[in-house]
Amino acid sequence: MIKKTTTINYICILILFVLVALSALFFYPYAMEVPHRDSGIYLYLGQELLEGKTIYSEVWEHKPPFIFYVNALGLLLGGGSGWGVWGIEVLFLFTTVLLSFLTLRHKIKPIASLLLIIATYMASYQYMSGNFTEEYALVLQAAILFIFLSQHFKSHELRNYFIIGTLSGIAFNIKQTYIDVTIAIGLLLIIEMIVDKKWANIKSMASIGVGFLIPNLITVLSMAINHAVREWWDAAFIYNFAYSDIGPFERVNALIDIFQVNSKYPLFIFLFLTWVGASLAFLYQAFPLITHFFHTRKGKIFLFTLTGFFFVLLGIGQFMGTQPGLGIIETVVLSFAVLSLILSLLFAFVLKPKNHQVRKPIRLTPWDTLNDQKIFSIHDPLLIGVFHFPIVLFLATASGRNYPHYFIPLYATAFLLFSGVYLITQNVDWKLSKTRIANIIFIALFIIGMMQPGQRLLRGLGGPYTYHPYRELVQYIVDNSNEDDQVLVWGLETLINYLSHRSSPSRFSYVDSLYYRSPLQAESTAIMLNDILAHPPKFILDMRNPQYPFIDGVSNDECLAMVPADGTDLEKIIHFTCKNYQHIDRVNGVEIYKRID
Template identity: 20%
Template sequence: MIGQSLLEGKVLYRDLWDNKPPGIFYLYAVTVKLFGPVMWSVGVIDLVCLFAISFFIFRFTKQYLGTAPAVVAVVFNTTWHVQGGNLYAAQPETFVVLFVFAGYFLVANKDGWAVFRNAGAGLLLAAAFLVKYNALAFLPLITLAPYLDRAKADAEPHRVGIRIPWREWLPRAGILVSSFLAAVVLALVLFWISGSWESLKEIQFEVLPRYAAEVFRAVPLYWVWVLEQTTFTLGSWTEAVAAAALLIAWKQRELGRCAPIFLACALSYVSVTMQVRFHDYYFQTCLPFFAMLWGYVLEKAYGGIRALLRKFAERRWQLARALVWVLVANVIYWPVPAQVAALAVDYVALRDWWRDRNLFYATSPWSRPIDHFGDQLRVIEYVKKHSTAQDGIFVWGTDPLIYFLAERRPPTRFVTNLGLVSPWSPPSWHDELVRDLKSRPPRFIIVARNDQVYFITMTEQDSEQYLRSFPALAEYLSRNYRPVKDFVNLVVYSRREPGPGAP
């Protein structure tokens, strides 16, 4: 919805509230420009990005590990991404990974034009940074990994070095960093020119740190919880594979071969921890690189099995060879039924979506508990039927989808109430909202139920319940609006018509 409003001339942060960095909304604006206000546009963009990221994963892995591990890495990353469903679709992390890979390959290209390639890589890193600030963690991957002298990592003693003289590397890195800084400064200047600097400063430099810090109060054993979230999202098998990959590379003197991948894994995990909160989709910056470690370990496991089979063949242990093949067949078969079943379900879902998109969204088993797509679509239909494009609406809830699909606009910059029901937001925002509603009363106000997002707002109350903690809004609603339609999880209030003789 914010991307759509940007195309209409609204200014981010001043006219449209969100606490995310600015870059992602301009990418969403491009998406809306290409496809219009339709829900499936996110899926198309996500699919295109997934193909591009898969291409980069293959090239990156093949460069260091070979073709077979590269294919395995693509399969694992794609599977993980698809399993994430709409929660992973076109998230900022998707674009961060895409820009980081593009920047890396621009620097790693050996066709000359080093100055322009490094300047371009700096611009790509700036784009990633403006999409998600934690992208800065990948700076060493772009500036150092393409030049690593991998042979030194396996020499005795183990050393770290680069293939070119430091006096040659420093100017290249300087150009990249200068390009990065110039792009970021230019973006800030443009916000200042647009009159949005004060709003940006308040949201990004004052409120956002409080938003991040609030989790320390909510989670007493924070670092224990971090480890739990990491294991829950990556999986204990992936953690074990990462440890096994490091051990194998050290034992077989292949630390140099795997060094860029280990570096990428470490930096990507740092990029997750920098955000303090550990939402599942944050780990999308890690998954491509941990998928590469799966490729490396499975390649080594295959080589070990072949060596074992050769030994058994030399000793004529036919039964042992057969048992090894039985074991391998079971290991290969173990994930197949679940993946085949999941793929079949996905194709059935695609068929249902093609036949009736609204019915699919309303009954989708993959939606989050707070989405209530069925009720949202019914509200959208009601609003479009009983109002015009000039009539404003206001959604007191956590999801701005109704604005987007109904093509109706709110009279305030608070397109969601996430920043209004949270302890990390300034009290002045409550006054600002009520003032906006009074100055431009919307035709309808929609109040959401069962939409609480505790780990963002730090409150167990849903939007309707929170009205008891926001008496000014509750009073304005009861005096000026009346309920006209109850859709279980969303209640539509219509503005009362002034009585005879009213001013």
């Protein structure tokens, strides 16, 4: 029997590997000859790192450094092609699903574990396009949950929390918002400490903190060795803080917009409905604890504070708003304010606490059977998922931009909620039929949910994509320049530098930092001006992006007449281009300017 189970496990793991490999064909280099925008930036920076340049001080991007070194390693392994990067990502994704499968095998049979992991992977895969930072971070999410949900976690608790902190520190150096699983675990530790008086959790959180510091200290040391600490801090933190500096109502609007963005993904809808059901089950079990807390002095202060917060938020919105009256968001905030006020008055003056209120244990799934004496068990996948889902959505919309790939971290949520609900259904005594109704429901949802990501998988099997407009542009650059020549792309399409193997004259290979309002805007523009004056590139490509207005097709004479030579640094760049470059061609809407030698 053990041998049979082991064989089934190996077959399931093989199926998972085949699934990941086939799904990765959607973005493998043969099909996606021209990488998407973000991937093109990372590949170019990796290419420049292999040329000996220093990240942030000589090549600029506002992500933490992990993704650039991964791309550099991949290009090194692939002999300069994207195949090495693709191979690394396949390895990362396979390790992710493997860890998740092994986590479930503690409690769930092989075939069921396999189907749950496939559904989980597809819920995240539907947002993937290859070489996104989110895709590399999934393995860290899976590793953290593998450790936290392990049956042997408590035998070396502080050590395990230290490892979780270390993995979280690595995720932080991929992108700061990828510590969502650790935040959920931290919140549960705080709640457990309050409810069960488990003050040892302070040590656990300290252990996470110490582990978290180690990768970040290594990063600081690496930047110090390369004399790029200030540039790293400005790019990865100051710029990103400005990038995410949106108003409270913009943030609420971004959260509401999530459902419009994700309405075309059935698995997201299933995930949301699962979360709603799990949340209601949690609230039902936790209701006595919640009411007991609100009857205490601290609970009453909390409700009055929450009421004040919502009314202040409403006042700020009215003061800063451009339209009179209450919009949808203001109405929602007002509703929360009134609800909080009503609850505050009820618990302060009307409702009286019960004298003998029994505190029952909160158990959503039978995962953690070793802590039956506790009120609150944090090693519960469904409970973690209840907290994790809103954290992911909040962090994904931190900048107010709901790009689809921002929702790739929902992998952990899908893993937690889908597996949690499955565990519940297996403990229900179905009397209507001998057939497991839950299994039928799961398979039906699985088939429906697989349709949309399945289309992407089938598309990857179809070979190279159709004609891309930048192929002709890249070929033009290659045919009319040498590898030592430099090309400035006025836009976001750094992929042109990567594909043509032509360096940018400035650390700012794309011009976002010159136009986006941040504390670095003036300095970035000044650096770009100095770089162009010191090393005029052979070609300047005006991508005609309305977000980054440049020459926009006007003649050199008109440009020189409109743009002063002694104006702002940006105007000086435009004036210098019109004076020293000649418009020679237009390829697929891109204006090509060549230096007048």
